[in-house]
Amino acid sequence: MEQKTPLYDCHVTWGGKIVPFAGYLLPVQYKTGVIAEHMAVRTKAGLFDVSHMGEVTYKGKDALANLQKLLTNDFTNLPDGGVRYSPMCNDQGGVVDDLIVYKISDENYMVVVNAANRHKDVAWMKEHLFGEVAFEDISDSMAQLALQGPNSYEILKKLTEEKYIPKKYYSFVNEAYVGDIPCIISKTGYTGEDGYEIYMKNRYAQQMWNLLLKTGSESGLIPCGLGARDTLRLEAAMPLYGHEMDDTVTPPEAGLSFAVKMEKDDFIGKAALEARGPLTRKRVGLKVTSRGIVREQEEVYMGDRLVGHTTSGTHCPYLGCAVAMALVDIDAANAGSQVEVLVRGRKLTAEIVNLPFYKRNK
The missing domain is CATH 3.30.1360.120 (Probable tRNA modification gtpase trme; domain 1)
Incomplete structure (x- = not known):
């Protein structure tokens, strides 16, 4: 219920x-x-x-060490009052969830997780606790x-x-x-x-x-x-868990390499990411150039070759056009490439474009 x-x-x-x-x-x-x-x-x-989002806290002298081991980003230089985004990987390098960390003090952090993943995340976090740390789900x-x-x-x-x-x-x-x-x-x-x-x-x-x-x-x-x-x-081309990433998609494939610090000490999934070698697929933007709207989980073709699938798609009210994000083979991921998306038995034409689709003027 x-x-x-x-x-x-x-x-x-x-x-x-x-x-x-x-x-x-x-x-x-x-x-x-x-x-x-x-x-x-x-x-x-x-x-x-957005009260459905989950919040957990890490408190104690090993709070930071736990986050460093659990998450792909580096929090050693995060100041008090700072916020930092990070994927959380499984042992295979896939994404368990993406989340945001709030540093209150050296021994006090709040972590915000996706609503649909709250209970899965809490179980994963508890399973990997170590040292002197108090963990609490305050959602x-x-x-x-x-x-x-x-x-x-x-x-x-x-x-x-x-x-x-x-x-x-x-x-x-x-x-x-x-x-x-x-x-x-x-x-x-x-x-x-x-x-x-x-x-x-x-x-x-x-x-x-x-x-x-x-x-x-x-x-x-x-x-x-x-x-x-x-x-x-x-x-704004912001990824959504369960669409642009999941337990089988790695952060680099989802375009999140900026939040993966391979130079830091060991974290869960680091060895698997190293073992994978160069990227074989990546997240891209699609601008639909024929009439119609593309949704998620639709096949993307370059010529007769299946090169990937869409992960999200809609008509964008502000931009006034239909766009989608997709996970495609690396050799098909260049901006300007022409592709087709199979939508209910009909192929719609689209162009691969750089992300984000929209960026506000600062």
């Missing part, structure tokens, strides 16, 4: 169309619709309930809101002191306040836009939701659902 986030009643009140997702009942869209929600985030601001006590879009800052500054608003991308303020609500404010997001993710105890979630929407209404802020979250992340 699906769980409800602390904001379930708010979604119903706002006319959210509720669907099951990752074990939760969440709004796929509101009465405004996916396109309007997508465009609000690109041009003004949108508010998402059920935490709510998370994502305030995203170019007007996010002007909305937030009406509700909090400047010192509580993180300035640098991938940084956070641990003990902040929005109004009189204690929270964590993080300059992060999954939309390709400027914005913030705000963490708070469950009991404050509805108060925070209502406060942000009321304050942000004159700046164009509207609530947004899972549909827009997916089209926004795809337009």
Whole structure:
């Protein structure tokens, strides 16, 4: 049976169309619709309930050592108040999950994991604990809101002191306040836009939701659902677990080599990644050049040769075109190459393009 986030009643009140997702009942869209929600985030601001995401903590003198062994990225130089992305690999070099690490202090870290993988991740993390470290899954006590879009800052500054608003991308303020609500404010997001993710105890979630929407209404802020979250992340070419990566896809194949530090001491999956040698396939972008929309798990051909499969695809409201991401053979991965995608028995033409499809002007 699906769980409800602390904001379930708010979604119903706002006319959210509720669907099951990752074990939760969440709004796929509101009465405004996916396109309007997508465009609000690109041009003004949108508010998402992402309380279904999982949070765990590592505390103790061996907290860092555990993260170094568990994750592919390097956290030895992460400052207090810093945020860093990392894949977490299995022994074969495939991706167990991709996640974000928040450093509160040398012996205190919060790790945010994907909702659908929470229980799998927690089991994997517990299995690999060592040394002096206290591990805790705090997911059920935490709510998370994502305030995203170019007007996010002007909305937030009406509700909090400047010192509580993180300035640098991938940084956070641990003990902040929005109004009189204690929270964590993080300059992060999954939309390709400027914005913030705000963490708070469950009991404050509805108060925070209502406060942000009321304050942000004159700046164009509207609530947004899972549909827009997916089209926004795809337009920005952000990978999604279960699509662009899984237990059989390595981080380099998924285009995540920037978060794999092979020079650091041993981590789970390092030997397997070394043994694989040069890449044989990689994630690419496809711009559909004929009429039609490409979805995930559709075959990609170069001439008569099957060269890979799509991992995500949609029509992008802001760009006004259909795009997809795909995992293809390395010799077919050059930008400008022409390919065809088999969609329901019909081949659509597409061009391989560089990622991301959309990048905001800073």
